Amino acid sequence: MRLIMNRVFIVFSTFAALVGLIFLGWILFTLFSKGLQGLSFDVFTKDLIEGGLRNVIVGQIMMSGIATLIGIPVGILAGIYLQEYGANSRSTEFLRDLSDVMMSAPSIVVGTFVYAIIVVPTGHTSGWAGVLALFILMVPIIVRTTDDMLNLVPIELREAGIAIGASKYHVTMNIVVRYAKAGILTGILLAFARVVGETAPLIYTSGSSEFWSTDLTGTFPSLTVSIYNLATMPDDQMVQLGWTGAFLLTTMVLIINLLGRYASNKKRSK
């Protein structure tokens, strides 16, 4: 009887794993076959209005990049505070729980929030509103990974730093953070990968534009929002462009994730 249960269990779990993998493979296969069809040089050199994706790709990366650049110092400093300075206090636990909640906050809610506080008062969608929404989404991720990675630094290392006459600030910046560098970098990459593929927070905030723009104060081109728009268009060519965009986006996120993996593996092998 026990043997039968064992086999049944193996069969079921294998089946479940296969179902998951089949869908993943299916998605990737569809994306690749449909996306690659439309892939040409023009996609990268022409803007959306001329049938390419140049402006929306650049727009997406600019918004995610700026959100990351602002998010890195804020997230890392907050993580350092949680782990190194606010040890065991009640407010620290509260902040930690809060950033966990923020991490799982639905992105559409964040988009709606930014819509209410920026887009409505200013009267129009803008790149900065998009940046803010992405920033709000990614900071909790960076805070938590920094917090977790610093937690892995042996306490003896901090004591050894203090014991040779380093101040707490020096120990934190020169020894603790440096020790956890690879892990923190992985966290940043994963946070970037998470926001670069977001659509919901951008739909009402940055909107999307068919024209080239680097002016973040106005409506800003976005790849994800454009994919959403293109997919619902009646024109086959437009739908094809949407597939190509989806393919490019997936490839980008995959590469960043792999880079993150690579960084954390390199750390472990040390």
Add this chain to the structure above:
Amino acid sequence: MKNMMEVKDLTFTYSGASEPSLKAISLPVEKNKVTALIGPSGCGKSTLLRGMNRIHDLYPGHRYEGAINLLNADEKAYTNILDIKKEAELIRLRQRVGMIFQKPTPFPMTIFENIAYGLRLSGVKKRTELQEVVEQSLRDAALWEEAKDRLSHDARGLSGGQQQRLCIARAIALKPEVILFDEPTSALDPISTLAIEEMISVLREQYSICIVTHNMQQAARISDYTGFMYLGEMIEFDQTDTIFMKPSQKQTEDYISGRFG
């Protein structure tokens, strides 16, 4: 003034504890001698050692009573290090009283930077001076021959024994007056242990040393004075030979003959 440090009636209570972990402890650390602390786990020997450079202060809420006197640089009077309040003075104290830990703690930097780091913090900026001190410290820690060709490599690539010698080099680079060793060989193999023990007997010529050890043979081999601690009290303190040959306390005799602990 033959004592470099003097612990006087030190009572120490950990944050949140109702009972003190050290009860009216007194301990002299004689200049250019090795003083060993032995006793079963939990007897307070590491707690005492960690009070002597006030590394306990990294965590708030601990309480000290009594005095820990450190000989001033002019060798005429003592300063009670428990009176130190400012962080700058605590930093100065830790430069004068170095510490080696149980597990090797190489910083995530190159071998060179590991040793230069403390020097830079204490204000040494000149490259040539840094290089000189790094080389001398590595020589004194018997690591120069093994490390000279890879000073720019990550220190974490060294073996455990080498890492521990690096930590000793890092401590002596600051020219401390006292070096505290907290079970420095308990994570090392016998050969590395021997190397560290030999080094301690050489270092004695320039520094005053206090060492906590679980290994009684080690205390007998390398120390001049030994203190036996039990349950937060200093049961007996005397010359090492006396402690091991003719201890005056029954508890000491029981411990060194292996009847408990």
